[in-house]
Amino acid sequence: MEQAMQENALAVQDGQEVVVHMQNIGFSYAQNHLFNHLDLEIRRGNIYGLLGKNGAGKTTLLKILSGQLFIEEGETKVLEENPQKRTPSLLSEIFYLPEEFPLPKMKASEYLAMRSPFYPKFDHEKFNQYCSEFDIDLNQRLDQMSLGQKKKVLLSFGLATNTALLILDEPTNGLDIPSKRQFRQTVASAMTEQRTFIISTHQVRDMENLIDPIIILHDGKVIFNDTVESVNEKYVLSLTTEQPKADEGMYTEKVLGGWMVLSERTDDREGKPLDLETLFNVIVEQSKGSAGGVK
Amino acid sequence: MQFNTHSPIYMQIAEYIHDLILSNVWEDGQRIPSVRDMAMELEVNPNTVIRTYSLLQEEGTLENQRGIGYFTAKDARTLVLQKRREHFLKRELPSLFETMERLGLTMKDLQQYADNKEKDDEIEPQEE
Numbered sequence: 062m063e064q065a066m067q068e069n070a071l072a073v074q075d076g077q078e079v080v081v082h083m084q085n086i087g088f089s090y091a092q093n094h095l096f097n098h099l100d101l102e103i104r105r106g107n108i109y110g111l112l113g114k115n116g117a118g119k120t121t122l123l124k125i126l127s128g129q130l131f132i133e134e135g136e137t138k139v140l141e142e143n144p145q146k147r148t149p150s151l152l153s154e155i156f157y158l159p160e161e162f163p164l165p166k167m168k169a170s171e172y173l174a175m176r177s178p179f180y181p182k183f184d185h186e187k188f189n190q191y192c193s194e195f196d197i198d199l200n201q202r203l204d205q206m207s208l209g210q211k212k213k214v215l216l217s218f219g220l221a222t223n224t225a226l227l228i229l230d231e232p233t234n235g236l237d238i239p240s241k242r243q244f245r246q247t248v249a250s251a252m253t254e255q256r257t258f259i260i261s262t263h264q265v266r267d268m269e270n271l272i273d274p275i276i277i278l279h280d281g282k283v284i285f286n287d288t289v290e291s292v293n294e295k296y297v298l299s300l301t302t303e304q305p306k307a308d309e310g311m312y313t314e315k316v317l318g319g320w321m322v323l324s325e326r327t328d329d330r331e332g333k334p335l336d337l338e339t340l341f342n343v344i345v346e347q348s349k350g351s352a353g354g355v356k
Numbered sequence: 357m358q359f360n361t362h363s364p365i366y367m368q369i370a371e372y373i374h375d376l377i378l379s380n381v382w383e384d385g386q387r388i389p390s391v392r393d394m395a396m397e398l399e400v401n402p403n404t405v406i407r408t409y410s411l412l413q414e415e416g417t418l419e420n421q422r423g424i425g426y427f428t429a430k431d432a433r434t435l436v437l438q439k440r441r442e443h444f445l446k447r448e449l450p451s452l453f454e455t456m457e458r459l460g461l462t463m464k465d466l467q468q469y470a471d472n473k474e475k476d477d478e479i480e481p482q483e484e
Contacts, residue, residue, distance in 0.1 A: 107403065108401050108402075108403070242399060245399035245400075246396045246397075246399055249392070249395040249396045249398075249399060249400065249401065249402055250393075250395070250396040252392075252395070252401075252402050270365050270399065270400040270401065270404065271399065271400060271401050272401070273401050273403065273404070289364075290364065290366075293364060333361060333362055333363075334361070334362075334364045
């Protein structure tokens with residue numbers, strides 16, 4: 062079935078096949094209701110960016126997807142399977158890079174030998190290539206590495222697993238400046254039509270041109286799941302030196318030299334595209350007013 | 357490549373490719389980097405590069421030879437030159453005229469400036 066699925070994915074347009082389907086999800090920690098009727102659909106062949114305020118539940122969502130947390134309500138399907146069953150066939154197709162993680166007291170090379178057999182499509186050549194690009198010494202012990210170095214080992218490992226789903230939770234936290242660039246290059250080159258990456262981040266500027274579509278998690282729901290381009294097609298951002306009236310535009314923000322006003326697009330003139338920070342602010346702001354958000 | 361915030365990334369990459377063709381870095385009919393290599397070089401989402409390549413394919417600047425890769429068209433340079441000239445006349449020139457009007461400059465002033473500039477250009481080599 063696995064193979065049939067892959068061949069099928071080649072036939073359809075890239076990014077059309079649904080790999081994650083979440084419907085009506087409810088989840089809480091003790092008395093704290095985190096998710097309420099949350100829906101989410103993720104399609105193959107894309108690098109998704111998962112955005113949300115602190116405590117919005119980004120990590121929880123990623124853990125539910127990868128079978129590490131169990132939901133109370135609703136249905137989750139990942140690659141046609143229920144992640145709560147934690148079948149080897151599914152788990153060998155998911156790699157999850159946590160934001161913080163303990164690593165065993167062993168060399169990177171020993172870690173590789175221990176964990177790579179769980180991933181049938183693991184590419185050792187690529188792993189070595191990524192590690193050397195990241196300047197990682199495989200003979201160094203993991204517990205003696207800095208957070209950034211450990212991240213680079215796990216990133217190289219995750220990208221080399223060739224899993225259908227790669228989940229990265231705040232991957233650029235702890236990376237130094239040259240490594241962030243390396244990260245973008247490596248992720249761009251490791252992406253294929255067969256894979257799907259989900260990257261949660263607060264560092265939107267690190268990934269501005271890498272993540273798209275964008276998923277925004279807010280108030281226990283997915284309030285946005287679309288491409289940046291689709292927003293730019295519908296709305297246009299303009300700069301004005303006069304203070305906009307209260308009812309002008311759907312979103313205004315004071316910026317250097319005036320105000321930024323977002324309004325519905327009425328012609329096809331080239332407007333300033335939304336950057337991710339503004340997109341996030343607009344969508345979250347809009348969701349307060351109307352239940353439906355900007356869309 | 358430094359991206360600006362004025363137009364969508366896929367459009368900026370298209371312009372960048374136009375520049376490569378205009379300046380003959382990419383010659384007519386030559387094979388160009390794969391989507392993945394381009395995405396890696398520019399540190400962008402590969403889907404964005406796919407978008408740019410299809411756009412350029414539609415306008416006839418690029419050709420996709422199935423199973424081999426992307427190539428610049430045989431007449432890519434002429435095509436881009438024509439497109440860019442059109443863009444200058446339709447989009448840039450009107451705003452230039454607008455600025456001239458605001459500053460009270462006429463075509464005559466510009467002509468003078470252009471003549472002077474030509475003279476300067478002529479003088480310079482003589483001085484050396």
